[in-house]
Amino acid sequence: MSGQLLKLFKAFSGASPVFKVAAALALSSVAVLGFQLVMMQMLSVAQWHHFAYMVISMAMLGFGTAGTFLVLFKDRLKENHRTIIPAGFLLASVSMALSAWFASRTGNFDVFLLFMDWEQVQRLLTLYLIWALPFFFAGLSITLAFFVYTKEIGSLYFANMIGSGVGSGISVLLLWVIPLELMPGFFALMMAASALIILPPGRLFRSSFALTVFICIGSVFVPVLPEPSEYKDISKALNLPDAEIVHESFSPYGKVQILEAPALRFAPSLSMTRIGEPPVYPVMYNNGHYFGTISGVFEPGEHILDYTTRSLPFEIRTPELVAVLGAGTGMSASHALSKGAERVIMVESNRHALDVLKREASETAGQLLNHPGLSLWKDHPRRFLSRYRGQNPDLIITPVLGSFGGTSGVGSMDERFELTSQAFEKMWDRLSDEGIIATTVWADFPPRYVLKLLATWRNLLEAKELEPSDHVAAVRSWGTMTLILSKSPFTKDEISNIREYSQIYGYDPLLLPDIEDHERKRFNIPEDDSFFAQVDQVFSGDFDAFQNEYFFDIRPATDNRPFFAAFVTPGSLSELLDEYGISQLPYVELGFMLAFVTMFQIILVSLLLILLPLMKISWEKGKRRNTFFYFAGTGFGFMFFEISLIQQFILTLGQPVYSAALVISVILIASGAGSYYSKFLKPVSGNIRALACVIAGIIITYILMLSWVFSFIMNLHIAAGIFLAIVILGIPAFFMGMMFPLGLRRLQQADDSHIPWACGIDSFMSVSATAIATMAALLYGFSIVLLIAAGGYLICALSVKGLGNAA
């Protein structure tokens, strides 16, 4: 074994400098991408997932700033590249290992306080610096290597891309086996190893390397995981007396915890007619967010959900087969079984949570999951709706929308493919002839969720040329509303049952075919009738007129724009600002505001740190204009394509983390292959222009075809789906990977002083594009994002002729 290692070391020692640099670049890229994904996970645990995009931007910003640094000091850096490249890797390693520890020293950053406490802004800026440092040092070494070995750019870019692709893939796999808090140390060691490959001789370097390894190992032995925000669900539960976390585990799905506390009662919007103490159950959290209450199996008879509006569908019909979408820990499934359903299909995509439930809560949830009447689909609801071929369900229960007291808009960036118009269309098709779709919504003020749901259902029914009021009924308690959409019109007896049921439990009918105004406010009285007027106008009045006047966007979500909880548009922002004021608005739509603020700050900071310093070395009377457009086009096009597809592939892969890992890995590896292949092409304008047009053509074809392709993939086994995804992503990415090295080679032939400048532009555009693409998808949909990506490559085609020449 040691002999083989020695042979390998000797072979490596004798390898050419370029090969060593390429190997170091590949390994460092694995570490950088792995670290980036780990940071995204860590921040999702501590804060909210909106910071995932912020981390991508921070990484790009670090890289971009490194490019600028290179422009400003290129001669000195080039001269000392043999020491600076490994030194950069060592510093990146140290800053990775210590980033979590440094972050914990800045005080408790809490995104909830960002808009009301100036100290939080200062803390966030400090955190930016801490997070961007590893990317800056790694970026400096990588960009310097590109600059010094430009002739070999194809191979080096290939190594960089392959490493990045592998890094993104293995970090997801490692999350199953290595605890999250140990991962920064692990990737820091990998980064140190990349420095070792090209470490110059001398005691100073050996000592520096030893010190770096010591720090990395130290970070593994004394790991730091950021504390969750005190406003997260789990933090609130931990405030309860005798609260105890009885299980904790990590996976790519997130950090799953089970908490028990004597005061953790389950009684969501319980009817005020119920006497007696609600049951106490353990609760499962994922990344600190409520995931579900673990109840187990109920004997047929009384269930706590009988005293909530969620029992409405069972009061009017007796479904034999029930499908629960996004079933969480199975509370609705256990309710259906207790109501006499013969079979319940529980659809839940979080496999980790389900495994934990079976293993750790075997006496409660385990019994439910092993119940003979229960079938488990560990998949995304949309894949279930596409792939399920059995008997049609009599009742489909969707996830509960919103939360008690409102969500503060934290979910506005979530892709909810199970709540789009296309998803409800699929549900309708799957239902039995007497089937019902049931959705429960927490009351929110001003109303948004319920109006958007009604708009979606109205569209569906009108498309089928059915009268909406014959097929939809709803009841309202003090806290929730349950809406049911029936495939067959409600009968008179059923309508009468709903009235009687409402009377018994102290609910008010909200929608019935023959509803009268006075019966809508018998027990739960609104301040005025405006809510009812809104419901009626959205459901049966002039929807367009209402939407034009309403501050919130309640148009149905679609697969092209699947953000069900996104209610703000740029047009309504100023009006909402007038209404709420700057201090309150963020707590109405926190997700949107964070995305908006992130976008502006990223553009501003990258402008200051990347673009302005580049301007210092002059625009040279427009000579760099073509360089600017070409590399802006590649940067923008690449990132818009990547971000859009990460979000869209959630539909077929079912999980954001897997989607991100697959899309990033495939795009980077295929780009790397393209980059390698590019060395066989001459960097003449004709070749590059043709290439850019091919990429733009593929992207435009995707805009027209992707929804059809996704529908097709969803019908396939996951392995076949992944294979097709690799083909779909790999082909354009292969061509995209050629654009950057071909552009650099073209510059190198004419004036290599443009090269660091070009890298900086590419980084700046990539940084900005990450944030802008996210916002553009939220507001205008994926087609527009892809269209902009195609536009970026067309700009490359137009500017390539002047690239490397005076304008």
Place this chain on the structure above:
Amino acid sequence: MLRKFFLLTLIIILPILSEAQDNDRFQQQRIQMVENQIEARGVSDELTLNAMRNVPRHNFVRERDQRRAYSDNPIPIGHGQTISQPYIVAYMTEIIRPEEGMRVLEIGTGSGFQAAVLAEFTDEVYTIEIVPELAGWGEGNLRKSGYENVEVKHADGYYGWEVHAPFDAIVVTAAADHIPPPLIDQLKDGGRMIIPVGSPFQVQNLMLVEKSGREVTSRSLMPVRFVPFTRAE
């Protein structure tokens, strides 16, 4: 000797002077708060307004937040809790129809501010806090500000405080996703329970629960007239 005496006097007097100045400043801010944030938004009950003018809100926030104690915002107090926006406290107080001598139960002491406001017009204020740190801190704030007439208990508010029941009003400042049946039981016939619904930093609406015989109804109240959220014609 004279110089030493002079210095000693300064050392003793300066903090007193400074504290007096602070008190004057805070009192001025309180008057403005009531005028601009509370009366201007329609709260008119005299007992409520007087209470809001009298309670030193700056004693109920963390020291570093004292400067903004009278701002028109909720302020974090730790443990995921806030001291509510002054207007919301006033509005909730007005809604329970304050009367001298009424018996009030508060669920969720937090900083103690709402209990102090209630204690301005009645000696029968009972408050329960489930988070031990907040129970201690809230009680300390109340005592420091001279409210000896408030009884504070560290317990699970779900069960209410049966020995002091029935209550004319129950103010739930730490709302859960259900209304505990014991609280409805402990409400007098004709009594009122007020529950803010929303995130820690934004009360979306207030729910007023009224008990009349065996019938219990809930009524949604908008603290500020937001509806209908449509553009002007």
